[in-house]
Amino acid sequence: MIRRRLAAAGALVAAVALVLSGCANQEGGQQQGGGPQAGAPAQPTDAVLPAGNGQGRCAPGTSIGYAGTIAGQNAALGIAIVNAAQLAVDQHNQANPNCQVTLVRADTGGTPDTATGPVTALINNPQVLGIVGLPFSGESRAVGPALNAAGIVNITPSATNPGLTQNGWTNFFRGLGNDAVQGPAIARYIQQRLNAQKVCVIKDDSDYGIGLAGTVTQALGPAASCQVDVKTNQREFSAVIGQVQQQAPQAIFYSGYYQEAAPLIQQLRDAGVQTTFIGPDGVKDEQYVVNAAGSADGTLLSCPCVPQEGFTDFTNAYRQAFGVPPQTYSAESYDATTILLRGLDQGIADRAGLLNHVRNYNGQGLTKRFQWGPTGELTNTPVWMYRVQGNTIVTDTQI
Amino acid sequence: MPDAPGERVISVLDLAALDPAALAPLVVHAEPWINFDVGLLVDRFWANTINGLAYGSVYALIALGYTLVYGVLQLINFAHSEIFVIGVFGVYLTFVALGFEPGAIPNLPLAAIILDLVLAGLVAMAVAGLAAIGLERVAYRPLRRRNAPRLAFLITAIGASFVIQQVIRIWRGSNPEGTIRLLPPSPVFSIFGAPVTNLQIVIILASIAMFVVTDRFVNGSRLGRGIRAVAQDPATATLMGVNRERVITITFLVGGVLAGVAALFYLMTIPQGAVYNGGFLLGIKAFTAAVLGGIGNLRGALLGGLILGVAENYGQSLFGGDWRDVVAFVLLVLVLMFRPTGILGESLARSRA
Numbered sequence: 001m002i003r004r005r006l007a008a009a010g011a012l013v014a015a016v017a018l019v020l021s022g023c024a025n026q027e028g029g030q031q032q033g034g035g036p037q038a039g040a041p042a043q044p045t046d047a048v049l050p051a052g053n054g055q056g057r058c059a060p061g062t063s064i065g066y067a068g069t070i071a072g073q074n075a076a077l078g079i080a081i082v083n084a085a086q087l088a089v090d091q092h093n094q095a096n097p098n099c100q101v102t103l104v105r106a107d108t109g110g111t112p113d114t115a116t117g118p119v120t121a122l123i124n125n126p127q128v129l130g131i132v133g134l135p136f137s138g139e140s141r142a143v144g145p146a147l148n149a150a151g152i153v154n155i156t157p158s159a160t161n162p163g164l165t166q167n168g169w170t171n172f173f174r175g176l177g178n179d180a181v182q183g184p185a186i187a188r189y190i191q192q193r194l195n196a197q198k199v200c201v202i203k204d205d206s207d208y209g210i211g212l213a214g215t216v217t218q219a220l221g222p223a224a225s226c227q228v229d230v231k232t233n234q235r236e237f238s239a240v241i242g243q244v245q246q247q248a249p250q251a252i253f254y255s256g257y258y259q260e261a262a263p264l265i266q267q268l269r270d271a272g273v274q275t276t277f278i279g280p281d282g283v284k285d286e287q288y289v290v291n292a293a294g295s296a297d298g299t300l301l302s303c304p305c306v307p308q309e310g311f312t313d314f315t316n317a318y319r320q321a322f323g324v325p326p327q328t329y330s331a332e333s334y335d336a337t338t339i340l341l342r343g344l345d346q347g348i349a350d351r352a353g354l355l356n357h358v359r360n361y362n363g364q365g366l367t368k369r370f371q372w373g374p375t376g377e378l379t380n381t382p383v384w385m386y387r388v389q390g391n392t393i394v395t396d397t398q399i
Numbered sequence: 400m401p402d403a404p405g406e407r408v409i410s411v412l413d414l415a416a417l418d419p420a421a422l423a424p425l426v427v428h429a430e431p432w433i434n435f436d437v438g439l440l441v442d443r444f445w446a447n448t449i450n451g452l453a454y455g456s457v458y459a460l461i462a463l464g465y466t467l468v469y470g471v472l473q474l475i476n477f478a479h480s481e482i483f484v485i486g487v488f489g490v491y492l493t494f495v496a497l498g499f500e501p502g503a504i505p506n507l508p509l510a511a512i513i514l515d516l517v518l519a520g521l522v523a524m525a526v527a528g529l530a531a532i533g534l535e536r537v538a539y540r541p542l543r544r545r546n547a548p549r550l551a552f553l554i555t556a557i558g559a560s561f562v563i564q565q566v567i568r569i570w571r572g573s574n575p576e577g578t579i580r581l582l583p584p585s586p587v588f589s590i591f592g593a594p595v596t597n598l599q600i601v602i603i604l605a606s607i608a609m610f611v612v613t614d615r616f617v618n619g620s621r622l623g624r625g626i627r628a629v630a631q632d633p634a635t636a637t638l639m640g641v642n643r644e645r646v647i648t649i650t651f652l653v654g655g656v657l658a659g660v661a662a663l664f665y666l667m668t669i670p671q672g673a674v675y676n677g678g679f680l681l682g683i684k685a686f687t688a689a690v691l692g693g694i695g696n697l698r699g700a701l702l703g704g705l706i707l708g709v710a711e712n713y714g715q716s717l718f719g720g721d722w723r724d725v726v727a728f729v730l731l732v733l734v735l736m737f738r739p740t741g742i743l744g745e746s747l748a749r750s751r752a
Contacts, residue, residue, distance in 0.1 A: 205721065229720030233680050235669045238450035239715035239723075242443040259575065263671045270584050291671045293502055293578035391502070 040307030040395045043314070048363045050088040050338045051095035056345030058099040064089070064340050065122040066103055067133040067143070069110030078110065078135050080327035081157055085132050087314075087321055088337035092345075099345055103337075104128055110135070112142035119143040123150040129354045130155070130340040132333060137161035137208065144169050153355040155339065157332035160281070160304060161211060165375040171355055173372050175336045176329075177304035177381030179208070182280065183215025185383040186253065186302050189399045191223060194276060196250035202228040202240065202264070204256030212280055213255035225249065230260055237267045244268070249275055257282040262291035269295040281305065284328060289388055299388040300396065305329050306367035306382055307395040314366060335365035434719045445593035447712035453599040454668065455708020456606035460661035461685035462692070462700035463613060464531075464654030470630045470695035471650045473549065477556040478534055480682020481563035482655050484675065486527035486662030488567065491673040493519040494579045501577025512581050516663065524659035531655025532648055534559060540644075560682075568675040576673035602664045609660050610701050613653065617697060626650055630695070684727065691731050693741030702742060706730075 066085050069078035082105060089103045104125060106118035115134065122128050123146060130153040134140045137159045147154050148169040155173045156164075162180040165172060177185075190196050201224050203213035217224040226247040228240055244252065252268075252275050254261050261283045268277070279288070281303040289296045308315055308331045318326040343357035362371040373379055385396040440447075461483055468476045497515055499505060507515075538559040542551055586594035617623040628636035629646045637643050665681070666672050688707045692699025707727055714726025734742060 231720065231723060234720075234723070235672060235677075236450075236454050238454070239443070239447055239712040240720060242446050242716060243439060246439055246442055259671075262575075262578075263669055266578070266670070287574055290501060290577045291575055293580060293670065294504070 039397060040310035042310040043312070043366060044364050046364045047366050048338055048342060050092040050334070050341050052092065052342060052345050054095045056092070056096035056099035056341075057347055058101065058344045059349055060100065061102070061127050062099070062129065062344055062349070063102040063104050063125070063127040064337070064344070065106060065125070065128040065131040065133075067106045067108055067115070067119050067122055067131055068135040068139075070105060070107040071109075075110070076327065077158065077329065078107075080330045081133070081135055081333040083322050084157075084318065084326060084330040084333040085337040087318055088334050088341065090321070091317070092338075092341045096345060101341060101344055102127075108134060108139050108143075110139060112138045115139035115143050116146070119146060123147065123152060128152070129344065129348070129351050130358070132157065132336050132340065135159060135329070137164060140164055140172075141167075144172060147171055150351070151355060152351050153340070153358045155336040155358065157336050158305075158329040161207065162215075163211075165377050169376070173358055173376040174378065175332050175370070176367075176378070177383055178377065179212045179280075180215050181381050182302060182304050182383050183212055184219040185399045186278065186280070187216050187219030187223075189300075189302070189385060190220065190251050190253065190278065193399075194251050196276070197223050198225045198247070198249045198251075199223050200226040200228060200244050200247055200249040200252045200275075202230060202244075202252060202254045202256075204230050204232055204260055206232060206256060208282060209256040213253075216253055216255065230256070230264070232256075232260065234260060235263050237264050238271075240264070241268055241271045241273065244273060244275075245271070251276045251278060253278045254283065255280060258285045258288035258291070262288050262296070265292050265299060266295040276300065278302065281328070284386060284393060286393065289391055289393065296388045297390060301386040301388065301393060302383060302399065303328065303386060304381060304383050306331060307384060307386075308366075309395070311366050331367050335367055335370065338365065339363070339370060433722065434717070436717060436719075440713060440717045443593075443716050445591040447716055448709055449590065449593055449595055449599060451709030451712040452705055453602045453708070454711075455688075455705040456602050457661050457665050457668070457681070457704075458685045458688045458707055459701045459704025460606055460609060460657050460664070461681060462689040462704045463610070463657045463697060465686050465689040466692075466694055466697060466700040467617075467626075467650050467654045469689070471626060471647060472539070472552075474539070474552045475556065475686070476534075476654075477553070477682070477686075478538070478559040478563060479531075479654065479658065480678035480685070481560050481567075482527050482531045482534065483658040483662055483665075483682065484567060484678035485530045485563070486523040486655075486659040487666055487673050487677060488571070488576075489523035489526035489659065490519045490663050490666045491576050491579065493522040494581070499579045499581070501579055504580050504583050507581075515581060516667070520660060520663040523662045524656045527659035527662060528652045528655035531651040531658070534563075535648060535651040564675055564679075571673075571675060573675065575671050575677070578670040580667075580670045582667060598667055602668065605660070606664065607701075609657060610697070613657065614697050616653070622646075622649055687727060687731055691734055691741055693738075693743040696741065696743050699741050699743035706742075 066082045068081060069075050070082060086103055089101055093100050104122060106122050108115035108118050122131060131147065132155055134143065134156060135158045140156060140159045141164060144167060148171050151171060153171050155175050157175050160179045160182065162178045165174060190199055199220055201213050201217050203209045226243065226249060228243050230237065230240055254264065254277065261279050265277055278300040284301040284303045305328050308326050311331060314331060314334060315326055318330060339358060339361055340354065343354045348354050348357055359372065368382055369380060371379060383399050385399045386393050387396040464479045465476060468474055538555050539552060542555060582598060584596035584598040587597050587600060588595055617626055625641045625646045626649065628641050629643055633643055684707060685704065688703035689700045691707060692703025710730050711723050711727055715723045718726065738744060
């Protein structure tokens with residue numbers, strides 16, 4: 001009897017653990033990528049750079065903060081962002097002897113439940129006037145109200161969940177296109193460039209995957225003829241592949257992260273499905289190419305990130321400082337930091353002033369023109385398509 | 400329609416009057432929350448069955464480890480999934496030591512590939528078996544010495560599971576290891592139009608062979624008799640001259656060795672599987688399989704694993720991918736409602752030689 005009860009209790013524990021694990025892996029966020037490529041934009045001639053005119057003046061101790069993952073999960077993305085922010089600050093300080101700005105780092109661990117403490121520390125530091133971050137949508141949602149209440153300006157270089165700008169926060173600015181922009185762009189590409197009239201949309205169970213799949217499906221309309229779901233951490237996709245084979249689509253869009261996309265594409269190709277495979281920024285990671293071991297060749301990857309290889313001054317400086325080429329969203333972070341630094345150079349010494357500076361900002365960055373609407377979204381945001389060629393991710397075209 | 404003032408207000412809110420493009424982001428895309436795609440289920444029946452049996456074999460091999468330990472100690476060894484992960488890394492690092500690199504599939508004669516796979520499997524069996532013994536020594540034996548309550552063992556098992564997981568994470572990082580594939584799957588023959596790959600044939604046959612060996616070992620050998628004696632009545636078995644500690648060690652060893660075999664088959668099927676937390680979901684599924692078949696019962700573990708593997712695939716085709724895991728657990732609940740000891744029910748102690 002005891003055995004039976006123990007076993008039943010164990011099964012219950014297992015079921016609960018499974019449900020919890022499903023919930024725990026849903027944080028939004030994007031991964032890294034890069035590589036040598038063609039067709040990328042050159043640095044705009046009128047781009048505002050961190051150095052400015054060298055006449056910046058500010059009080060000693062003036063700081064900006066970086067909040068995001070540094071050593072936690074998906075740390076590579078956070079490092080790509082904090083490194084670019086550090087590069088901007090260093091270049092600024094070198095050019096502006098009368099305005100030495102400090103970058104204060106707060107490691108959020110990348111998850112909503114660990115983000116609050118480090119962000120509160122930034123809020124309580126009166127010298128921190130503005131924040132670059134947070135990289136992921138889940139943690140951004142968790143700390144957004146506190147940052148808004150503190151009136152501290154917050155520019156995210158990579159969080160793409162459209163809901164973030166619909167909370168009435170007056171301090172939140174997104175430095176890239178959100179998934180409501182990326183989705184229709186992907187759909188346009190699939191229908192107009194690939195001429196696919198029958199598309200399978202496969203999505204995982206994360207907020208990011210579900211949200212993006214929704215916008216793509218909607219934009220595709222009747223062309224989105226099949227919908228397939230997978231689970232986070234699923235590794236065996238034979239039943240999924242069966243569904244795809246039955247539908248015989250002309251293109252497959254996968255809405256999720258590379259950890260599931262890599263075994264999925266490998267098993268699809270093994271099963272003889274050679275259909276064009278398109279993934280979003282969550283798949284645009286060198287890990288995807290490595291883990292799919294050859295099967296990834298030809299995969300199309302969309303991203304609201306701008307190719308960086310044309311920004312030679314930036315990429316060279318980054319490579320010199322950190323020993324690696326800039327990764328996904330490094331340039332976006334560099335731009336966001338630059339915008340805050342421009343404000344500090346003007347002598348702005350309080351949070352309200354810097355918030356006002358960003359709200360009224362209108363200037364060209366490396367990646368795009370920055371001028372925010374009332375909700376904190378940019379008006380014109382580019383989405384790019386990348387392509388896996390052999391073992392590297394190369395730039396395809398702007399979409 | 401009369402132009403009453405009240406109705407004019409309503410017409411302002413008429414959605415059709417607004418530009419659909421402007422509204423698009425606001426409208427939630429409607430999708431059925433559950434499907435009943437019987438056509439797909441029928442269409443893919445044989446493919447799902449074959450794939451399910453192959454993947455279920457991996458569940459079954461892991462489930463045997465749960466069931467053996469449970470039969471002898473009445474302990475749900477939650478750290479068994481990490482023993483499996485240690486086996487997976489054993490396979491992977493053997494591949495690396497043999498000079499294989501992530502990426503392209505090596506072009507080797509079949510004999511060399513088989514030799515490499517067998518070698519990797521043996522290393523995994525040894526590593527996982529030793530890890531299981533080590534786990535028993537470090538985590539469970541001290542508790543047994545102190546006559547700790549059963550709950551303490553359970554909590555220790557969960558704790559040990561986390562410790563092993565995090566140690567692997569610190570050692571190997573949180574990204575999966577690069578893919579090394581020695582034997583890409585290729586269809587050999589078809590059953591009712593469903594291709595059967597070389598990999599699936601190897602996995603199903605080898606798993607059944609491993610099961611038969613284990614079954615003969617427990618039910619036919621002298622050591623196996625000791626295992627069954629301790630499972631039935633530890634006190635009397637000790638009085639009859641059975642060395643209980645030795646039996647427990649052997650039980651963990653056998654469970655670990657089987658996890659090592661499962662690790663080889665898993666990594667052959669899912670080359671991306673070498674990651675620190677890769678055993679979590681599989682462990683839960685395998686444990687479910689063990690309970691489904693009747694925990695403490697070797698044949699039940701095999702049956703449960705195969706049923707679970709197949710049922711998940713049927714469930715995914717019939718209801719949609721969101722329901723994959725739900726199907727597994729609903730099946731478990733249904734079976735336990737009518738057969739509280741699982742499908743085969745019998746425990747290790749009562750199975751006959």
